[in-house]
Amino acid sequence: MDDDPSVSRAVARDLRRRYGQEFRVVRADSGQDALEALREIKLRGDTVAAMLADYRMPQMDGIAFLEQAMDLFPHARRALLTAYADTDAAIQAINVVDVDHYLLKPWDPPEEKLYPVVDALVETWRAVGDRPVEETKVIGHRWSAPTYEVRDFLARNSVPYRWYSVDEPEGCRLLEAAGLGPGDIPVVITPDGKALRAPTGAEIAAVVGLSTEPAAEFYDLIVIGGGPAGLGAAVYGASEGLRTVLVERQATGGQAGQSSRIENYLGFPDGVSGSQLTERARRQARKFGAEVLTARDVVGLEARGSARVITFSDGSEIAAHAVVLASGVAYRSLEASGCGDLTGRGVYYGSASTEAQACSGEDVYIVGGANSAGQAAVFFSRHARSVTLVVRGASLEQSMSHYLIEQLRAIENVHVRVGTSVVEAHGDDHLESITLCERESGTTETVPCGHLFVFIGAAPYTDWLGESILRDQHGFVRTGPDLLAEGRRPQGWPLDRDPLYLESSVPGVFVAGDVRSQSVKRVASAVGEGAMAVTLVHRYLEER
Numbered sequence: 001m002d003d004d005p006s007v008s009r010a011v012a013r014d015l016r017r018r019y020g021q022e023f024r025v026v027r028a029d030s031g032q033d034a035l036e037a038l039r040e041i042k043l044r045g046d047t048v049a050a051m052l053a054d055y056r057m058p059q060m061d062g063i064a065f066l067e068q069a070m071d072l073f074p075h076a077r078r079a080l081l082t083a084y085a086d087t088d089a090a091i092q093a094i095n096v097v098d099v100d101h102y103l104l105k106p107w108d109p110p111e112e113k114l115y116p117v118v119d120a121l122v123e124t125w126r127a128v129g130d131r132p133v134e135e136t137k138v139i140g141h142r143w144s145a146p147t148y149e150v151r152d153f154l155a156r157n158s159v160p161y162r163w164y165s166v167d168e169p170e171g172c173r174l175l176e177a178a179g180l181g182p183g184d185i186p187v188v189i190t191p192d193g194k195a196l197r198a199p200t201g202a203e204i205a206a207v208v209g210l211s212t213e214p215a216a217e218f219y220d221l222i223v224i225g226g227g228p229a230g231l232g233a234a235v236y237g238a239s240e241g242l243r244t245v246l247v248e249r250q251a252t253g254g255q256a257g258q259s260s261r262i263e264n265y266l267g268f269p270d271g272v273s274g275s276q277l278t279e280r281a282r283r284q285a286r287k288f289g290a291e292v293l294t295a296r297d298v299v300g301l302e303a304r305g306s307a308r309v310i311t312f313s314d315g316s317e318i319a320a321h322a323v324v325l326a327s328g329v330a331y332r333s334l335e336a337s338g339c340g341d342l343t344g345r346g347v348y349y350g351s352a353s354t355e356a357q358a359c360s361g362e363d364v365y366i367v368g369g370a371n372s373a374g375q376a377a378v379f380f381s382r383h384a385r386s387v388t389l390v391v392r393g394a395s396l397e398q399s400m401s402h403y404l405i406e407q408l409r410a411i412e413n414v415h416v417r418v419g420t421s422v423v424e425a426h427g428d429d430h431l432e433s434i435t436l437c438e439r440e441s442g443t444t445e446t447v448p449c450g451h452l453f454v455f456i457g458a459a460p461y462t463d464w465l466g467e468s469i470l471r472d473q474h475g476f477v478r479t480g481p482d483l484l485a486e487g488r489r490p491q492g493w494p495l496d497r498d499p500l501y502l503e504s505s506v507p508g509v510f511v512a513g514d515v516r517s518q519s520v521k522r523v524a525s526a527v528g529e530g531a532m533a534v535t536l537v538h539r540y541l542e543e544r
């Protein structure tokens, strides 16, 4: 798209010459015309690989256009064209529409300046882009917890799918065609027509093209956990030549992948969605050659001679010279009566972005007073009729960043109830109401509520590590100086030196991110520790 027809014609001509066999090149002279063309493409059920937009345009500039175009085709790759080096435009483009490239006009010769950029766009789109949505189908019930788990798994792994309710004729038709009935939901139908009845994450991962099987038995480095710390370790490990495998239990991104907008990550002054940031990191790790296994739960870690061996939940094993443990933390459950039974059926942990549409026009409640709850309130306020933040403490100031408190104050449909707890959840097959209790007066009130999102902190899930890896009283893993009691090394420590800064009580097993005792619970520090752990891995490998 370029408002100068001679330019848009020339770019289109160059693109057709190289890509015309495989792709249709569509040209437009204004943002409105380009959006119109995109809408037509959407209605026809086609997909878009890449969009190139001129920055300086009279009515709608390139960034405004790409912002709207992303709503139609979020997976299409994006490049901005400018007439001269315009740093402000580039920064704005990166922050607002997450452009992949920034291209200076003129692009002659195209072989050197235009095609390499478009090749990279096409390659990225092929890796993460939208395949036709009818490929994977999910049939289930809106208020079924296992259905929610399947949809959440697909969404968090960026796998496009089409959703059919078992209450609708098309859902019934599909079930019938698969020879199944309503009692079999959730059902996943794969692109080649195979029906999976109530599948596990690993079963889904295997059929939608996510890697679940390690390619080797032995690596230089195994990274456990695919949050920011694990992704940081995988990027630095693989880029520095270590044969690296990252193992993730559910979906890469970890807690950060659940964050609707991270505002305090360095270099993103307008914030960035957690899933966008971590998806880029996953691509980066893959680009450097790291293997990424999804839906594989690590249940054991032990030292066998110089090898560090991990065990998967199916009993199989892989080994490496060194391990970075980056398994983060998991949400604490809300101890209100009735909540357990309604989890996934109106009560959700984390931001549950798959539920955003279902909240449209509803009154939503969010439990928690920290930044994660605040971000969720901002996110759901765009969908729900009202959002009420239920905070146990006396004020938000104690637990939430100032910028978020200000942001919430400015949103009309967000309400905050401090000094209040959720004490009961009610509903038969799904959540219908909750009982709130004001702590000081003890007054209770039952309010209608179909969606309750819980953000009340998290705890590490480290029991599976066994006794040899020392943990603090809350289960977080001790490392480096924290392992020295009055200058004495931990019992059984076999080396003639102190544990390195991020090293656990087992030499060669390093720890990064939220799971580490005394760590700062932030995306930036997790990424930083992942990178630093790799430097210490190199030092450990050199001394062997």
Ligand SMILES: Cc1cc2nc3c(=O)[nH]c(=O)nc-3n(C[C@H](O)[C@H](O)[C@H](O)COP(=O)(O)OP(=O)(O)OC[C@H]3O[C@@H](n4cnc5c(N)ncnc54)[C@H](O)[C@@H]3O)c2cc1C
Pocket (backbone or CB within 6 Å): 224, 225, 226, 227, 228, 229, 230, 247, 248, 249, 250, 251, 252, 253, 254, 255, 256, 257, 258, 259, 260, 261, 262, 263, 264, 265, 296, 297, 298, 299, 326, 327, 328, 329, 330, 350, 351, 371, 372, 373, 375, 461, 512, 513, 514, 515, 520, 521, 522, 523, 524, 526
């Ligand atoms: C909603 C929300 C919003 C947030 N917003 C911000 C923010 O704005 N700014 C900020 O700085 N921080 C924010 N945080 C905190 C930040 O996301 C975390 O500090 C960060 O994600 C920690 O990274 P991590 O890699 O250590 O752990 P995690 O992100 O917890 O990742 C750990 C990963 O390990 C996997 N795993 C666990 N056990 C195993 C196992 N046995 N086998 C295989 N895999 C396993 C998990 O599935 C998970 O994917 C937010 C957190 C939440 C929940």
